[in-house]
Amino acid sequence: MNNMGVGMAITGCGSAAPESILTNDHLAQMVDTSDEWINIRTGMKNRHIASPSESLSQLSAVAAKGAIAMAGISPTDIDLIILATSTPDDLFGSACRIQGLIGATNAVAFDLTAACSGFLFALITASQFISTGMYHNVLVIGADVLSRWVDWSDRTSCILFGDGAGAVVCQGVKDNRLLSFGMYSNGSQNDSLNLNYHGNGKPLVDNLTVQHGSYNPITMNGKEVYRFAVAKVPEAISKTMFQANLTADDIDWLLLHQANQRIMDAVAKRLNIAQSKILSNIAEYGNTSAASIPLALDAAVRDGRVKPGDIIAASGFGAGLTWGSAIFKWG
Ligand code: ACO
8 A cells, every 4th residue: 555545446347258159179170189189288168259240349348337337336437447458449549449338438548458467467557546546446457359360270379369358446445455466577588479560561652661561360489488477477476475475375366367277277386375266267268368367357256256355366477478466355
């Protein structure tokens, strides 16, 4: 908590996913893979895939409305909207479109990009605006439609990704419930996971040339990302536990970016946290990038697993490479 006495509580959550489901058996019809291989190596069975008529903004608006309703406030009470995404409907940003869709007429809205760490980074950013007293009610959305950017002929990556959106409402309170956090990045490993712009030189006029093209599909060094995640995520969570003066026994739930069940299991093992405390929805949604943490949180809150006062250790990690951790008390 800062010296102005403003802490932060997460008081509502919501989520949304497209209806269409892509199964492991579907993928086996598209590339040389099998239900068994995918399930054993990743824990994934299904992913929800946006249809051509569904947009990231629409999914985000549904998630946002759910979070605002649970927090017991109205859209006009929202001061700030931060949309964490790598796949906006509009490269200029989609946060303002979502603001329009939900009628948050008193808010300012912007996008934040940090791949699969995006939701965590946006949550921490929200806490900074709240702790200075600048804003009181902040809507944080994590949403991605990576299905639009997957190379559907690359079996090493196309099996992993699905679409979705999740949101939380963060509010300024006296009794601070964000106990500690940390954010990290390592640009020297930037080549491990990319969604790069690629173009060709296009002559304009005189001797002026510009690059003209589009974005390449996702490229990923899966082994490299795996090694990075199982090393850095436990380290980051240990640091935040230490800062919050907590031990592994104090943690009620481990809420990790849903990239691979084996990564989640390895992180829990390293931290000496029981596997039963992992909040996982990876079998149903796959890796939904910035949406994965709030999607898993929303399901666990709505089915009653996560209760007010439970201590949650969350961690996001992904392209950048970026990673981060936050420990908070729910509700
Ligand atoms: N089906 C069948 N075989 C496959 C498939 C597939 N879908 N994909 C790869 N293989 C093969 C490989 O070609 C390899 O064959 P070989 O031994 O003949 O060369 C073999 O299976 C083993 O491949 P590995 O890459 O060693 O498999 P691994 O156990 O590492 O699993 C995986 C691959 C699932 C990608 C894993 O490395 C992983 O999850 N990495 C992390 C990826 C990740 O989390 N990325 C997202 C980060 S979040 C973000 O920011 C977007």
